[in-house]
Amino acid sequence: MKNLKLVAARPDCQRSVINVQGVEVGKDLVVIAGPCSVETERQTIETAIAVKRAGANMLRGGAFKPRTSPYAFQGLGLKGLKILDKAKKESGLPIVTEVVDTRDVSWVGEYADVLQIGARNMQNFSLLREVGKSGKPILLKRGMYSTLEEWLNCAEYILAEGNPNVILCERGIRTFETYTRNTLDLSMVPAVHHESHLPIIIDPSHGTGIREMIEPMSLAALMAGADGLEIEVHIDPPNALSDKEQQLTVAQFEDLMVKLRKARAFIQSLGSDDAPIASEPEDRDARAGKGKTARAGEEPHPFSDAVD
Ligand code: PEP
Ligand code: MN
Numbered sequence: 342m343k344n345l346k347l348v349a350a351r352p353d354c355q356r357s358v359i360n361v362q363g364v365e366v367g368k369d370l371v372v373i374a375g376p377c378s379v380e381t382e383r384q385t386i387e388t389a390i391a392v393k394r395a396g397a398n399m400l401r402g403g404a405f406k407p408r409t410s411p412y413a414f415q416g417l418g419l420k421g422l423k424i425l426d427k428a429k430k431e432s433g434l435p436i437v438t439e440v441v442d443t444r445d446v447s448w449v450g451e452y453a454d455v456l457q458i459g460a461r462n463m464q465n466f467s468l469l470r471e472v473g474k475s476g477k478p479i480l481l482k483r484g485m486y487s488t489l490e491e492w493l494n495c496a497e498y499i500l501a502e503g504n505p506n507v508i509l510c511e512r513g514i515r516t517f518e519t520y521t522r523n524t525l526d527l528s529m530v531p532a533v534h535h536e537s538h539l540p541i542i543i544d545p546s547h548g549t550g551i552r553e554m555i556e557p558m559s560l561a562a563l564m565a566g567a568d569g570l571e572i573e574v575h576i577d578p579p580n581a582l583s584d585k586e587q588q589l590t591v592a593q594f595e596d597l598m599v600k601l602r603k604a605r606a607f608i609q610s611l612g613s614d615d616a617p618i619a620s621e622p623e624d625r626d627a628r629a630g631k632g633k634t635a636r637a638g639e640e641p642h643p644f645s646d647a648v649d
Contacts, residue, residue, distance in 0.1 A: 342493065344497070345537070348538075350537055357539055361455055367508075372598070373572070374392040374395075374574045375392060375397075375400040375574060376402050376588065377402075377588060378404075378421075379402040379424050384575070385424045388575065388576055389434055391574070391591040391594070391595075392574055392594060393434050395594055398434070398569075400425070403583075404424075405438075405439055408583070414582040422449065435454035436452065437454065437455040437457055438455075438457060443467050450475050456472050460483060464491065466495075469495055472504070473498060474504070478507075478508065481510065485513070486514065492509065510544050512547040521548075521549045521550055522547065522587070523548055528565075540568035542570055543565075543570055547573075550587045570601075573589065576591060
C-alpha cells in the first residue's frame with residue numbers, strides 16, 4: 342500500500358505490542374469488556390467488578406456517545422468519566438473510553454488509559470492529529486464505509502504525530518446485508534497482520550448487533566488470529582440506555598470467557614508441529630502451560646491457566 346511509512350509491516354515482520362498499564366496488546370489475547378454507555382455508578386462498578394472476575398483485561402464504557410439521533414442518550418460526559426475513574430479504582434482495570442471532539446482530548450485523557458476513536462470519527466483528521474499529540478494508547482475503530490487502505494492511513498495520521506500506540510479495531514462495515522447490524526469483516530485480521538505491524542482486535546457487539554452472535558463471532562475472531570476483543574456487557578441489558586440488543590449479560594460473558602480460554606489453548610496446540618493428534622492429558626496440560634508459574638511480581642495472564 343502506498344504512503345504507509347510508519348504503519349506498514351516491517352521488513353523483519355516484528356509486530357508492535359502496545360502497553361496499557363501493563364496489559365500488552367499484541368502479545369496475548371486481550372479482552373476489553375463493559376457497558377456500551379456509562380449510565381450510573383452502580384451499573385458501571387458492578388459491571389467492572391464482574392468482568393474483571395471473569396478475566397477481562399480492560400474496562401470499556403462510553404461517556405460521550407456518538408448517536409444517530411440528537412435526541413438519543415448522549416452520555417454523561419465528565420460525570421461518566423468520574424464514574425469510570427471509580428470503577429478503575431474498584432476493579433483495577435484500565436479504562437477504554439471514546440473521545441469525540443478535539444477540544445476534549447487532553448482532559449478526557451486524564452481519565453482514559455486508552456482513547457477510543459469511534460467508527461464515525463475514523464476520518465476526522467483533526468481529531469486523529471490531536472490524539473496523536475496526546476501520546477496515549479489509541480483504539481482506532483474502522484469506519485463503517487472505509488477500506489483497509491483508508492483505515493491504515495488514519496492510523497498513519499496518529500503515528501505521524503509521534504504516537505506509536507495504536508490498536509486497530511474491526512467493528513463491521515455496511516453492506517447490502519441488513520440481517521446483522523453490520524457485516525463483521527474478520528478477513529481484516531489476517532489482512533492487517535499482513536499489511537501492518539499494529540495489533541487488531543474485533544468488536545463483535547457492534548459487528549453483529551445481535552447478542553446471540555457475539556459468542557460464535559468472538560471464537561471465530563480468535564481462530565482468525567485477532568489480538569483481542571471488545572465486548573459490550575451490561576448488568577441488565579433490556580434496560581440499557583443504548584445498544585440493548587447487543588450487550589451480553591454477566592453470565593453470558595462468564596461463559597464466553599471460559600470458551601475463549603479453551604479456544605486459546607486449542608490454538609496454542611496447533612502451533613506445536615510435533616503435537617500428537619490424540620494426546621495424553623498430561624501432555625495437553627504441559628502444552629497449554631499448566632503448572633507454569635508467573636515471574637516474580639507478575640500477575641498471571643487471565644488466560645494462562647488454560648482449559649477450565
Ligand atoms: C462504541 O464502541 O461505543 C461505539 C460507538 O462503536 P462504533 O464507533 O464502532 O460504532
Ligand atoms: Mn454500543
